Amino acid sequence: MSAFTALAMADFRERVRRPAYLVMLISAVCLGWLAVPPASTRWVVLDAGGARGLYTSGYVGLVTALTSALWLTLVGFYLVRDAVARDVRTGVGQLLAAGPLRTPVYLAGKFVSNLLVLGSMAGTMAVTALVLQLLRGESRAVDPLALLTPFVFLAVPMLAVTAAAALLFETTPVLRSGFGNVLWLFVWMAGAIGGQSASAPLGGIGVGQLAGTMPATADTFGLGLMYVDRPLRTFEWPGLPLDAGFVAERAAVTLIAVAVALLPALWFHRFDTAAATAAGIASTAGSAAARAAARSLPEPYTVYKGLPRTAAVAGPATGRLLAAEVRILLRGAPWWWWAGAALLGLAGLAAPPGPALALGWIWPVLLWSRLGTGRDAAAILAAYPAPRRRLLAEWAAGVLLAAATGALPAVRMLATGDGPGLAAWAAGALFVPALALALGTLTGAQRTFQAVYPALWYLVINDVAALDYMGALRSAGHPAGPPAPLVAAVALALFAVAFGVVRLRHARR
Structure with a gap:
């Protein structure tokens, strides 16, 4: 052979x-x-x-x-x-x-x-x-x-x-x-x-x-x-x-x-000595980045030598925990990402709120895909005494990113008194990061969400109203999509799946 x-x-x-x-x-x-x-x-x-x-x-x-x-x-x-x-x-x-x-x-x-x-x-x-x-x-x-x-x-x-x-x-x-x-x-x-x-x-x-x-x-x-x-x-x-x-x-x-x-x-020379050296350098850089991330974590993440594994520094943990998750989620986002998000927001001003929201909620896919996949910080975060609170903070960070990138359509719907539109917006803001968190927790890979979510988004913008998780098609005379309470319930179910997996892993340690 x-x-x-x-x-x-x-x-x-x-x-x-x-x-x-x-x-x-x-x-x-x-x-x-x-x-x-x-x-x-x-x-x-x-x-x-x-x-x-x-x-x-x-x-x-x-x-x-x-x-x-x-x-x-x-x-x-x-x-x-x-x-x-x-x-x-x-x-x-x-x-x-x-x-x-x-x-x-x-x-x-x-x-x-x-x-x-x-x-x-x-x-x-x-x-x-x-x-x-x-x-x-x-x-x-x-x-x-x-x-x-x-x-x-x-x-x-x-x-x-x-x-x-x-x-x-x-x-x-x-x-x-x-x-x-x-x-x-x-x-x-x-x-x-x-x-x-x-x-x-x-x-x-x-x-x-x-x-x-x-x-x-x-x-x-x-x-x-x-x-x-x-x-x-x-x-x-x-x-x-x-x-x-x-x-x-x-x-x-x-x-x-x-x-x-x-x-x-x-241009691809497989895994020769130079490539291995480059990989070693990249690995070292990644470890340095992980150490820097650990140093930047707030006190609730810090575990002190000699204390039990479940011990953590006391203090107002919730706000610091959320701030840390937001920083982790946005860490490394280049300037062009922020410029693109701003341009899409401005472009959305010329479109109805639904299509404008669809534009805003495809751009953060690479950031959302980080949810649930953090491996470098896993050992640090495992010591936190409440996995549920930590996972909630991670989900909330994704929701805040959805709220930020979909803020202009929400403001326009609020100004016109579009209650159903705001309900669909809120449900979608819960659903997208919950989907990312569940897929990331289950597979540990960012590319799972990077594959699934764009395909779902593509089906929505191609008039599949039954999957319209954000209300993007409401203003185009399409059949009604899933009700906002149902989308929110699916988001909660996805979070429950992620929490169950994390809890099981936490119990095994």
């Missing part, structure tokens, strides 16, 4: 042994169900002028492959964007650097491993589609070739692009940070929208090729999670036309993805 194959398969096998991989497969089953919903449903992912194909093997393969190309390129990026960082954490990278393995081979192995993980999710969706075809009962004639062809030509090229982009972001200094996680959402949005155009480079995601296979009356073509006014009428879909030009375009997309995956070999 070659070094390339051994690296790719070992990395893939290591990933599939994790409990998180099972969660990934379950999510793929859910995506498959969304792609092939019951005939009476009004939620669809493919709308050809008010029509859909009968649930034959070819059509269920088409809609699940397009769902893979659309949604796995978003969530899949965050799922596989940890291959190189994991080698750094475990020390495997340094062992590989000591051997004869060349950088292009290392990158190729990681790319193939990423693609295998994403491909296994797409394969799970294909199996789910076949099962749903039989359950829906519109056609029980199984054609494996017709089912899998859309996956080969529509899903695989886009998953290859995602696998390569995840590797590129991991190996590029600016993009490997939380900024890269947020940037990918906007890259994906541009690709998902522009890729559906018939004039998209190399056919985009392949939707343009489908125009000739749809009914002549289909004057519009929609791809994405959509709610329709009435169940779609049906037609017999003839299958995916595989002319030479289309096949060549899909092959070109895949080859470009391979080139993108190997491109970092120009």
